[in-house]
């Protein structure tokens with residue numbers, strides 16, 4: 001382990017016997033483990049040595065709790081998301097149901113030559129986002145890495161650290177805008193992928209017309225944003 | 230200076246020695262730089278790079294009209310100074326590069342006119358350059374880091390970029406005001422000096438800060454937002470100052486918060502596109518605290534943060550010449566009529582013809 005990764009360990013770091021590292025993301029390490037016979041993951045938001053302790057502690061705790069809250073609401077409202085098995089707010093660890101399957105990112109890239117499977121996964125993703133919004137939530141970081149495919153037509157949303165309660169058209173449109181840009185920066189020929197996701201969203205979301213109209217405005221704002229150097 | 234970068238395509242024939250002049254003036258600095266390409270070594274050397282900055286009194290920002298007049302006053306003497314310092318005769322120059330945008334209209338136009346006149350006078354091609362791409366290319370050459378994630382932070386721009394396909398793609402950006410703009414406006418609230426720059430004075434002031442005031446922290450995906458934070462700290466400044474916080478504490482709290490946001494989205498972009506190195510460019514990139522935070526983050530990912538020499542981090546003419554010479558060497562030719570300038574010019578509009586295209 002590098003000196004710095006070491007520095008990100010602290011007294012609060014959970015004991016990790018029988019944990020195996022699944023992913024080292026930007027803000028958390030995700031471990032696979034077995035929780036009383038259930039396949040689970042532990043998502044540990046470790047210390048970030050680059051920011052001051054006061055800010056670091058606040059961000060990690062807030063996001064851990066925000067994620068737990070949003071996931072609980074998802075479960076209650078039928079949004080496909082992993083079940084929360086436990087919350088260790090002091091250590092900033094979340095224990096979640098382990099969803100079997102590849103990320104949507106990997107699934108899309110592996111199925112570029114299979115229009116039926118590709119169409120199914122994009123439709124499932126759009127549908128999941130529509131259900132999320134109908135539950136009064138926005139995700140805040142929609143990407144194809146933050147969705148796991150149990151099957152081509154069964155997509156589960158994950159990574160709710162930036163999620164929040166909102167039913168605002170603007171917030172929903174920004175959620176879609178983030179997803180659209182993530183698709184464009186992750187996959188080649190993304191226009192078709194975006195169109196498929198938005199079509200599924202439009203078919204499933206009650207106020208889709210308004211949200212998509214606002215999405216146009218958000219896009220235009222994005223293009224105009226560049227000012228001077 | 231570094232040799233030809235690993236991710237660049239070989240310079241196509243005739244691959245001969247070339248001198249490029251660059252003129253920059255998109256914001257409050259006007260600069261003229263000369264770059265020489267040496268075919269034997271593949272090196273790009275900066276021969277001279279003089280600059281003038283339009284500094285306004287404390288509590289005020291620079292306006293387009295006065296800034297344009299400042300640039301008009303200085304551009305010709307700067308060209309003369311540049312040639313003199315470099316010991317170069319105008320007849321040796323192979324192309325004139327200028328900032329096409331993005332930037333403030335008047336200042337951009339003032340420098341574009343100067344560039345047109347020189348190109349006509351010397352009978353050489355004119356090369357329009359994107360200001361943001363210029364920062365990146367200067368950074369790549371200066372640090373010899375060929376394919377980094379780039380955080381471009383200045384008075385007018387806040388972008389997280391990486392090369393993908395044939396362009397620099399914007400992975401994240403501000404959804405409202407630029408980080409430098411946020412710092413400058415808060416410096417005005419505190420009445421800090423604009424000399425040499427408001428951001429520099431905030432950095433100096435922040436060094437004595439101890440007490441951290443919690444501020445709004447807004448990250449959405451790989452995007453950031455500063456306007457809510459600026460409104461909050463500006464409106465609450467009198468109350469905080471009366472309640473035991475010093476101006477230094479506020480500068481410290483502001484820096485710690487906004488830099489943490491920037492480092493976080495940069496790290497997200499690095500995780501997203503699997504890259505280990507970061508390049509920090511733009512005026513705010515001169516900030517030592519931001520450099521230290523970025524370096525700590527990059528080290529944790531097994532990479533490095535290459536800060537540019539501060540002489541190049543700030544807007545200057547050589548960086549325009551650097552991006553221009555790349556484009557020119559790789560066959561990019563602009564029709565005279567298309568050599569205009571524009572306030573809006575997104576980084577991802579430019580095809581980086583000098584770089585080896587990648588699979589996305």
Ligand SMILES: Nc1ncnc2c1ncn2[C@@H]1O[C@H](COP(=O)(O)OP(=O)(O)OP(=O)(O)O)[C@@H](O)[C@H]1O
Pocket residue numbers: 022023024025026027028029030041043082096097098099100103145146148158159160161500
């Ligand atoms: N409940 C789960 N079931 C199965 N795999 C999961 C689960 N949660 C997370 N993962 C895996 O771990 C990866 C990272 O998870 P997550 O996105 O929550 O963490 P993160 O650190 O916020 O990631 P990043 O910062 O890269 O977005 C996911 O892409 C997925 O592969």
Ligand SMILES: [Mg+2]
Pocket residue numbers: 025145146159
């Ligand atoms: Mg994630």
